[in-house]
Amino acid sequence: MALCSDAIVTFLPILFFPQTIRPDRDSFVGQVAGQVGWVQNWIAEPPWSTQQQVPATTAVVSAVGSAVRNRRAHRLPSLRVFDITFNYRVDSPPGKDxxxxxxxxxxxxxxxxxxxxxxxxxxxxxxxxxxxxxxxxxxxxxxxxxxxxxxxxxxxxxxxxxxxxxxxxxxxxxxxxxxxxxxxxxxxxxxxxxxxxxxxxxxxxxxxxxxxxxxxxxxxxxxxxxxxxxxxxxxxxxxxxxxxxxxxxxxxxxxxxxxxxxxxxxxxxxxxxxxxxxxxxxxxxxxxxxxxxxxxxxxxxxxxxxxxxxxxxxxxxxxxxxxxxxxxxxxx
Known part of the structure; x- marks a missing residue:
């Protein structure tokens, strides 16, 4: 389960905050690290019931699926970032204005x-x-x-x-x-x-x-x-x-x-x-x-x-x- 948790820590910032991730490696690592605390708290108190015994792999898949659904419904906390160095070409379709x-x-x-x-x-x-x-x-x-x-x-x-x-x-x-x-x-x-x-x-x-x-x-x-x-x-x-x-x-x-x-x-x-x-x-x-x-x-x-x-x-x-x-x- 520890390995799965580490994977979620790395993956979820990209899933939940794609608008803040920039393509260059240093800023990417820094922005992912900035979200780790939130994700670790999320893992410590996951959205599934702590009384329900769920196999580790099933629990992780279920948690991610549940998180995505809740994110779409705007029920998870979101970190709003105002970045004066963000290049708006990054979140635009290639070749588009x-x-x-x-x-x-x-x-x-x-x-x-x-x-x-x-x-x-x-x-x-x-x-x-x-x-x-x-x-x-x-x-x-x-x-x-x-x-x-x-x-x-x-x-x-x-x-x-x-x-x-x-x-x-x-x-x-x-x-x-x-x-x-x-x-x-x-x-x-x-x-x-x-x-x-x-x-x-x-x-x-x-x-x-x-x-x-x-x-x-x-x-x-x-x-x-x-x-x-x-x-x-x-x-x-x-x-x-x-x-x-x-x-x-x-x-x-x-x-x-x-x-x-x-x-x-x-x-x-x-x-x-x-x-x-x-x-x-x-x-x-x-x-x-x-x-x-x-x-x-x-x-x-x-x-x-x-x-x-x-x-x-x-x-x-x-x-x-x-x-x-x-x-x-x-x-x-």
Whole structure:
């Protein structure tokens, strides 16, 4: 029975907590070890009757089967983990977009953004209740029965790994060393780079689409945030002015630029004076394309992006620890 118990200790964390298991060996061992105490207690007081004499092998099989059934019925305790290093490509089907296919990313969005707005209203983002809506929409916020917002998820940083133009960008990437390419290309998709944006059929392009396709922004969050700042300040010159105007009701939910920044943990892109801390010089007035055009610019943009992802992830972790003490936070 001792051998069977050891096997269960190893097996059950994977069975009960698949969303927390990462593929690399060290983190895998560490996460399994983190669940051993719970599993050992479960074995010490198994779900079958202690008065009933059951052969050891039968008891183990019965216990595992019973545990699985109870887990499905949500009757066993579950350890919720918020991991700022988790790569959402891991729990997405191979080749599929984590923004639509990662269950854990959706759950983390709900965790992070369900909180009070500036006027005290609860911004409760949730999966649509109706099956047809659920298939078409990612998350929704129903402000009133007649007023609701639909959101999509997207990464707010870009490595430009697959960009085949402009030519200057392609040439800049080609000059990188192999070590630099390993650092900058195809990075893991973690929560520090994740954001939700409003989506409406009648307002195309969406903010997410426009910021990725318009060369003056080039999918950079520092430049996107400058456009949002100008929207709140009613300043001209934003390459996204038409889009922020179409989604003005979304931005109104946060009352002011400062509250928008704090709500989405974007403080590390803003200076103490309330200005944007741009990744590159000469970006403030959108006089140049947002894409880096030299090797040096590419490295500076990527380093600034990676630093921002780490800082933002830790801000999120701080918020979860403060507001959800029952959730385990993992930072590395």
């Amino acid at each position: 984590p923004d639509s296919q990662s269950p854990l990313l959706k759950a983390d969005h709900q965790l992070l953004w369900t909180k009070e707005l500036c006027d005290g209203e609860l911004f409760k983002v949730q999966v649509p209740a109706e099956p047809k809506e659920r298939r078409k929409n990612y998350l929704m916020f129903e402000q009133t029965p007649d007023k609701r917002f639909t959101f999509g998820s997207d990464a707010i940083t870009n490595s430009y790994t697959s960009w085949g133009k402009p030519r200057n960008l392609v040439e800049a990437k080609a000059e990188l060393s192999e070590e630099q390419k390993r650092r900058y290309f195809n990075p893991p998709y973690t929560i520090g780079s994740a954001m939700i944006w409003p989506v409406r059929k009648i307002h195309r392009p969406t903010l997410n689409t426009a910021r990725g396709m318009r060369l003056r922004i080039a999918d950079r969050m520092d430049l996107t945030l400058e456009c949002i700042r100008r929207h709140y300040a009613e300043e001209p010159g934003s390459p996204l002015a038409d889009v922020t105007t179409n989604y003005a009701d979304f931005f109104k939910l946060f009352c002011a630029f400062k509250q928008f920044v704090e709500f989405f943990h974007l403080q590390d892109l803003v200076t103490p004076e309330g200005k944007i801390d741009f990744f590159l010089e000469d970006d403030e007035n959108f006089k140049r394309p947002g894409v880096p055009t030299t090797k040096d610019e590419y490295i500076r943009v990527r380093e600034a992006s990676l630093k921002f992802i780490t800082l933002r992830g830790n801000r999120m972790a701080d918020w979860v620890e403060k507001n959800h003490p029952d959730i385990k936070v993992r930072r590395q």
